[in-house]
Structure formats: structure tokens, C-alpha cells
Amino acid sequence: MGVQEEASSVVPVLPAKHSGIPQYLFEKATAAKKTIFKGRTKPAKQRQRVPVVPQGIERDAFIAALEELGGQLGKENVEVNDKPLVDGWYMEHPNTHDMMTILDEEEFVASAVVYPSTTEEVQSIVQWANKHKIPIFPISMGRNLGYGGAAPRVRGSVVIDLGRRMNRILDINPEDYTCLVEPGVSYYGLYEAIKERGYDHLWIDVPDLGGGSVIGNAVDRGVGYTPYGDHWACHSGLEVVLPTGEVIRTGMGALPGNNTWQTFPYGFGPFSDGIFSQSNYGIVTKMGMTLMPNPGGYEGFMYTFPKEEDLAPLIDIIRPLRISMILENVAQLRHVTQSVAARGIPRSKFYSGSGPIPMDIVHKAAAEQPVGDHSWGYYGMCYGPEHIRKHKLAIIDAEFKKIPGARKIDPKSLPEDEYYFARERVAAGIPDIHELRWVNWTPNGAHIAFSPVSPIRGTDATALNDLGRRIHDKYGIDFFPAFIVGLREMHLIVEIVFDRDDPERKKAALDCLRDLVEEAAKLGYGEYRTHLVLMDQVAGTYNWNDSALMKFNEKLKDALDPNGILAPGRCGIWPKRYRNRGWEMTRESGVKSEGNGVEP
Template sequence: MTVPLPAGVSLEDMTAALEKFRRIAGDEWVLTGPDAGPYDDPYPITDPETDHRPYAAVAPATTAQVQEIVKVANEHGIPLWPVSRGKNFAYGGAAPVLTGTVVLDLKRLNRILEVNEEFGYALVEPGVSYFDLYDYIQEKGLKLWLDVPDPGWGSVVGNALDHGIGYTPYGDHFAMQCGMEVVLPTGDIVRTGMGAMPGNNSWQLFKYGFGPYVDGMFSQSNFGIVTKMGIWLMPEPPYYEPYMISFEREEDIEQVIEILRPLKVGSIIQNAATVRSLILDASITSTKAQYYDGAGPLPPSAARKIMDDQKLGMWNFCGALYGPPPVAETLWTVIRDSFAAVPGVKFYKVDDRPQGFDLLRHRADTMRGIPKMTEFNLCNWTGGGGHTGFSPVSPITGRDAVKQYEMVKKRMHEYGYDYMGLLAIGWREMHHVSLIVYDQNDADERKKVDELFNILIDEAAAEGYGEYRTHINFMDRIAGTYSWNNNALWRMHETIKDALDPNGILAPGKSGIWPQNRRG
């Protein structure tokens, strides 16, 4: 099916722009028609024939080429959708919000410009994956650890800019970025923080530089294209030991979170803590059909069978100890004694777990920064491959954990889905990430997911819970829930957008931010 041109763009302008893109990036790096298919949404929710489809894609190899492409886009009014690697499949992959947009694929900007072992940082381009950076560090024999999300093929830069999280003490990825190079929507280029001073030697050491701190403006936004970013890396600790704590009952989650909060806020639990549900963990090592072939959610008897077979609880917390052995031993004593108050609690180290493919053995790698792709096994839970995440944020309280769990589980079960969620504990907040796994090839199934997701957004907003990231299909809807004082924040975003991007060419609709020429 032919992809329509975006409103306001003529065929003549698009044809002229694509020809100039070919001269800039090379013929083989401008894709149109069926060749642009890989840039469609890999897990569509609405109609994949019409929604979120790119007209074309261009993949430059240098920052200078990015600048030239942006200037051409301004000349001809061509909307661009930048992606670092386009691997965030649960949230739309490389697909744009606005059908007809040209994807600006930065995967060829894949240089590791510096890794500094003494100060523990890397300077990378957006095409660098976690696998790339991990392999580089291993080849050089550097005593540094990454912090990785679940799929290792994603971009180090892109994940940080989308507020992604990982599982070591460096789990807040955007908090660990330091210094950016950004191509603005006009084609101008800036360096943030200390990088704005010529010859400065602390660009990746001190975030703020002098004057306003602007780096956050380029995360989850359409205000610029990040072509270089510093990221802090964790020095390899002298000792590392992963552990797992399982809890038998659904209702334990309230007590677990109340125990966990002071341990995490007080840095007794060192890494980014995640309490995961039974079915989410079971989906990594098995399929639903192995335990239940009926319709609707997994029944309690099948859940109990999984718990017995895989030595899992209804809730499972994987953590790790880092540092000198005496420190780690002391921390473990405090953690173990604190959770011992939960009836039926079980404590595991790696040697206590089953041999072969096991949850803790899998997490033991992730919590030391080894990138993997194992988490994608969850797509096989029911078949069909599609999944997306609903991700509201709340305070770290047992009351909020129970409230969110019951709200989401009720709706999931109502629509025939299993509850597959985790509670990720940050510095002071709790991310409740609930996955909807569905058959992406079934139009009725996609319609059901769309309906369910919109209900979840509305019900969460009514209770004061806002999502921190989302699929491209729901960006406007979620932006609309951040409406305090007559949408003051988004009105400010629009003011910034119009100042930086007067022609409205960069990522229209990203995070619900539209340029003046496309509002409404």
C-alpha cells in the first residue's frame, strides 16, 4: 500500500528532498516504498496499513550529514523522525507518530569515541548498542561495567533519552548521562554543559557547565537530534553476588514494598530494584500452553504448578551485592533479616537455584551489565509476538503498589490477558510496568489492546498516576493527562518548539508536542 504524503508536503518537494538526501548519504542509504518497511511499527496496535507509517528513511553516517539533511528538510518542509537504532519495539520501534514522515536513522553514527577507565565514562554516538559498548570494554580489558536494559541491541544514547532503566546501581540511565552534542532543528549544532567551552577537559565529568542546564530538554522531546552523549560507567566492584527473594502470596506485595522502601532509599539495597510477578518471570522460561490451554487468564491451579516447577513466588525480587566482601556480607544480613518478617519468604543465591536456564542465573548477568536478548522470550507466552507496556509512576508505598496492581490486573483479566507486571524502585519513586502480550496479526486483538490501554490511562490519571513513557499511539493521550493549570507545561513545550523549530520539521507529535503548523 502506498504511504500518503504528510499534510502540507507536495510530491515535488518530497521527490526533490529525497534526491538531495541520496546525494548526502548515498543512494543505498535512502529507502522508499517497500524498502522502508523495516521502519514500520513492529508491534502495531491500530491499523498497520495506515497508521504510523514512514514515507521513506535516510541513514546518514556523520554529524555533518545530519546537519545537511536537516537543512534540506527545512528547505522543503519535510518532517523527520530521528531514531538512534529503532529497537524499542514495545513502544513503536522506529515508526513515527505522523504517517508520511521520513525516518532519520542514526544507526551509522556508531562510533565509540572514548572510554575512560580512570573516571568511568564513555562518549558514544547514537548508533552504538549495548552489545557494541560491552564488546569494546571486554576487548580492551577495562575494569568497567555497563548498566543495561533487558534487550541489549538497543542504543545506549536512545535508551537514556527515553528515560530507560537498568539493574545495577547505575540503573537510572538519563541520570548517568553527562554532556551532549545536539543538532538543532535549524541545522545548527550545540554542545551542552562543559562541552560549550572550547578545549574544555571535563565535558563528561560535570553535567552542568555554566548557565541553564538544558540536557533534559532533549530527552523524550523533538527539540534536537543528539549525535554524541557521555555516559557514566560503573567501576568493576571487588565483589559481586546476586540473590533472589521470593514471596508466596499476591497480598504480600504491600508488606514487601513497605520493607523495600527504606532499604532502597537508604542504599542498603544498592542496585535498581525490581519486584516481578510470577507470570512475567515464567514467560522467560516457558509458554502458557505448557500449563494451561484454555481461554482467558491463567487459573490459580496453573499458577501454583509454575511456582512448584520453577521455584518461583507470586512475586520475585532479584538483587545484588556489590563492594568489599565485609560490606556485602553486612548488607545481606540487614536485607535478609528485614524480609524474614514476610510469611513463607524464600532466599536464594545462584547455587541454590536449578541448573540450566533459570531466572536468577539470567538476572545474575543483567545485574552485572552483560547485555542479552533473553527477555524477548516473553513474546512467546501466548504467541503472536506483539507486546506493549503500560508504565505509571507512584510513590514507593505498599498502598500504592496494591492499588495499582489491583487496578491493572482487574482490567487485564477483564480483557482476557494475564497480568505480567513489575515494580521498579527508583530513587524515590516506583515504576509499575505492566506488559500486554497480544497477537499483532489479529485486527480484533489490536482493537482490544487499544481499548484496554486507553481505559488504563484514564483510570490511572484519575488516581494521580502518570505514565513515564509510552507507545507512539498513546503519546497525545498521555500528554493530555499532564494538564495542570490549563496544560501549562505543554504550552511551554510548544513555545520552545516554535522557537527552536520554526518550520516544524522535527518529529511532529513526539511526546504529544506538535509544531505550530500541525497543531489540531
């Protein structure tokens, strides 16, 4: 399939395809796709490929094992990855590799993809993998873009795509405000189902883009933008297939006939759910989630602040307001450079020189946009009946205007396609697709994230912002910082946008990230989430007491997965078969993802 063929295909729509877009976003998605392909110069691959075979198994034995699995699942549900690698885009993404790869695309590549339809079929796949000692890598929908997408950490792993055939909404309880879903249920799908059933009193919390899996995002500890923005904290109850094939239900789910699995997460005894978050200890096949009550009204707001140095005093104003829930939602404080990029206009329209785009050009571009020039923009939401909103908004206005030059933006002055309205919809639990636009900043736009966590303090924000800008300047990369403010912590999400068809820019992006992780750790800031290529480095920064935590994680891995078949290397956790054989990726190891074999 060539570039033009990819560009001309129709965007998939719900409910015809589980990974489709809602009809209300179809035109917006179609326009987004057109813009993405307009900036794509990377040639499409045409030649057939020889499938990669994972280390530790002979090719003939591997092909025979896949045929055996096809006999169990149906041949149509076992696909060998011997076709050209097609990148697609967000709504038509691959499940064989990372469409936004920062390495050679053949590094993190699957040997095959299998499609189970039930928990029992997931069990049979796991048992098959143990029998043949074949690494498997489960994905929900594979849209964890910026962190590796659907790509497996170990080259040649068999990807278990849970989304295509396990996409049922098993329950929506309008009285308890809960739901129970399978891995292939996206935020788009859950939102549409709630609306179709007339449950206007129920809200969901959504991330920036609504196409990802509800389970996948929560298990990777992703965030959204309502008061229910901590998705892992809002889950209740898991069904998990362990690496040896047994199935467990956590919390109240372990009690036969229980009626509280989605309303009380803890059950009795040790709370085991945590070991299935950001790990390789099990495959989640069902998850309960709490839903937010309709607050009875909402009102978005945006403030802009003129100076770079406004960051520290503003963060110190935000902290008490956020902790006291005057600022109710997980909001964004974005830098103007990303705001300019969010228009979807290529960087070359503003600046064609080398190195980071000069700030005077950024401010000139911002001044010509509807929001006007600024250095920082805060996107927030206020909930509740009008009289309650009026009281809270007055407090926020008085506090924010302590910053000289602070402006409250009048939404009525903005065009309908302005980024502000996408942020307002997301903070109201309405999935959107607007967030794709800043990836068009470069040709063949790809992104990868630096995501450290810090207290909500001006000194911390300044330290991280200064660190980020210094290292971005070193590698000639435009700096896109956004502070995502939780209740007592904040995530700094820095999206590095790069041309994935330019080896020089890919190397610069990776070197920049490695510096950022290393230097941030020296200052006491750790990543909360990271890309496959950085997992070993990030895990290595959590090394208190001679890496006692990793030693504990390895003990759990070896006990639960004695054959080391489930997602080896995910989050830096390697099973015994792979350990000390050069599989860990660090700055010193270079850009090769494979080690020197596995233990027989």
C-alpha cells in the same frame, strides 16, 4: 522475504554489524530467534508497496526532494520505503515501521529512510527538511520495542537512521570512568569495547536487553539494574543538531578545548539538556556517559513470597532498605505469571480457554519450575568485597523473612538457563538477551507497556496492582506486573503481550491501555514513558493549571522548530502547522493516526 527465509537468516554478530549480538550470546540469540519464528503464524507480505507521501507535499515534489537528498548523501544512503514490510525480530528489526504494532502496520510507517554518517550530514538533512517542509523522525537504533520501535509518529515521515553509519565509540576514559558515543553504539557494543581494551575496572549499566542504543535509551529515560540504573542521570554532555540546522554542545562542551565535558554535566547558565530528553527539540549526535567502577565483587540473590497480599508489606520493607542503599541496585519485584511466561513456553501449553489464565493453573505451573511456587519474586544484587556483602545480605535476609513464608532461593539449585541468572548478569553490567522469552506467551507475540510511577509505598503498590488486575480482567488479558524500585520512586512496568495478527486482541490491548492510563491518572499516577499511540493521551494527563506545561512545551517547539519538521507529535508535542487539525490520538479519535492536513 517469506517467514521461512526470515527464520533461516543468520543472527548478525559484532563487530561485523553495529546492531549485532556479541559472540558469547550468539547461540542463545539463535535459539531465541528459532522459538520466536516457531510461534509466528502471521503471513509475510510479498507485494511491493507504493511509498507513503507525508501530508502537505505533492508526490512528484516529494520524489524529487528525495533525489536531491540522495545527491547530497549518496543514493545508497536514501532508501524509499516501497518494499514489503518485514517484521523481523529483536536482532533483525525494521526501521520503517513498528514490528509490534497495535494498529494497522501502515499507520505509523515511514516514507523513506536516510543514513547520515556525520553530524554535518545530519545538519544537511535537517536543512533539506526545512526547505521542503518534510517531516523527519530520528532514531538511534529503533529498538524501543513496546513503545513504538522505529516507527514515526506522523505517517510518511522520513526516518533518519542514525545507527547504521554513526556508531563510533569516540572515547573511553579509564581514569575518569566515562565514555563518549554516537547513536549507533549499543550496550552490546560498548561492553565488548571495554572488555577488548582490558578495562576490567569499568562497568556499564545495561537494560533488560543489550541491543538498544546507549544514547537512545538514555534520551528516552530508560533504566538499567546496577546502582547507575538511572541512565539519563548518568549522562554528561550532549551534541545536538537543532531543528533549524544549528549545532550546539551542552554543559562544558560549550567551552572550546574543555576537558570536563563527560565529568561535569552542567557548565554555566541554564541547564538545557533536559529539553532534549523525551522531546522533539533536537537530534542528539553525541553523548557522554559515566561508567561504574568495578565494586570488587558481587552476589545476586532472589527471594520468593507466597501470597498476593504480601505485596504491600514487602514494598514497605523495601523502601528504607533501598533509600539507605542496603538494597543497592535497581531491582525487580515480579509477579509469578510473568515468571512462568519467562520460560518462553506458550500460554497454550498451560491453558487454552478464554479470558485471563486462572491463577490455580499459574501456581501449578510455577510449582513445577526450579524456583517453585510463589506470588512475587524479588531479584537483587549485592556489591563489594565479601565481608561487606555478608553484612548487607544478613540485614536483607532478616527484613525479607519478616514476610511469613519468604524463601531465599539457592542459585546452586537452579539450572544454567534459569531466568535468575539472566537477572544476575544484567545487574552485574553484562548485557543479555533472555528477556525476549515471555513474548512467546502468544502466537505472533508482541508487547506494549503500561509504565506509571509512584512512591515506594505499599498502599501505592496495592492501588496500582488492583487497578491493573481489574482492567486486565475486563479485557481478558493476562496480567504481568513488575515493580522496578528506584531510590525514592518505583516504576510499575506492566507488559501486555498480544497477538499482533489478531485484530480483536490488538483492540483489547489498546482499550485496556487507554483505561489504565485514564484510571491511573485519576489516582495521581502518571506514565514516565509510553507508546506512540498513547503519547497524546498521556501528555494530556499532565494538565495542571489549564495544561500550562504543554503550552510551555509548544512555545519551545515553535521557537526552535518554526517549520514543524522534527518528529511532530512525539511525546504529544505538536508544532503549529499540525495543531488543531485532528492529529492527536485519543480514545475518541479511534485508530487512525493522521489528521486533516498541515498548515501551508
